[in-house]
Amino acid sequence: FVSLLYQFSGRLPSGPQLLIRAPYGYSFVSNFDVDAVSTGAAATLPIGLPLKDPSRPHELVLPLSNYVREKLTYGFRARIGTAMALPDSNQWSIVALLPVEEDDPTVAVDDVATGLSEIGRA
Numbered sequence: 001f002v003s004l005l006y007q008f009s010g011r012l013p014s015g016p017q018l019l020i021r022a023p024y025g026y027s028f029v030s031n032f033d034v035d036a037v038s039t040g041a042a043a044t045l046p047i048g049l050p051l052k053d054p055s056r057p058h059e060l061v062l063p064l065s066n067y068v069r070e071k072l073t074y075g076f077r078a079r080i081g082t083a084m085a086l087p088d089s090n091q092w093s094i095v096a097l098l099p100v101e102e103d104d105p106t107v108a109v110d111d112v113a114t115g116l117s118e119i120g121r122a
Contacts, residue, residue: 001031003077005041006094008070014046017097018062020076023090025083027057032078034062039075043068057081061097 002022022028034045046066053059060078068074 001077002026002080002092003039003075004092004094005039005073005075007073008068010070012064012068012096014064014066016064017051018045018047018064019093019095019097020060020062021093021095022058022080023083023092024058025085027081028052028060029079029081032060032062032076034074034076036075039077041075042073045074045076 004020020028032050033039034047036042036044045062045068046064048063048065051061051063053061062076
């Protein structure tokens with residue numbers, strides 16, 4: 001399992017998607033949890049059904065079902081497949097994918113999560 005705690009650098013409305021990206025070599029398996037009680041966070045992240053692309057097992061998309069507030073700690077916990085060797089860049093990231101217009105694809109907004117910290121791995 002991996003557990004992450006993070007804060008958003010600004011308020012996000014409902015509708016965007018959050019892309020959680022693990023380092024290459026890791027893969028999201030199951031048990032995706034964003035509940036404040038089980039993650040140790042201050043608030044539960046309001047999400048819809050998590051989306052996985054089999055061709056990108058190190059990425060997970062969480063669609064927001066309600067707005068999230070800045071400077072409030074949220075958490076994420078998931079069962080992961082671990083890398084056979086430590087990747088060159090062992091960095092996790094959370095990026096917001098915001099819709100630009102109805103006929104345009106989404107655009108990534110960097111640095112949406114601050115204070116990203118890995119709090120445990122089992």
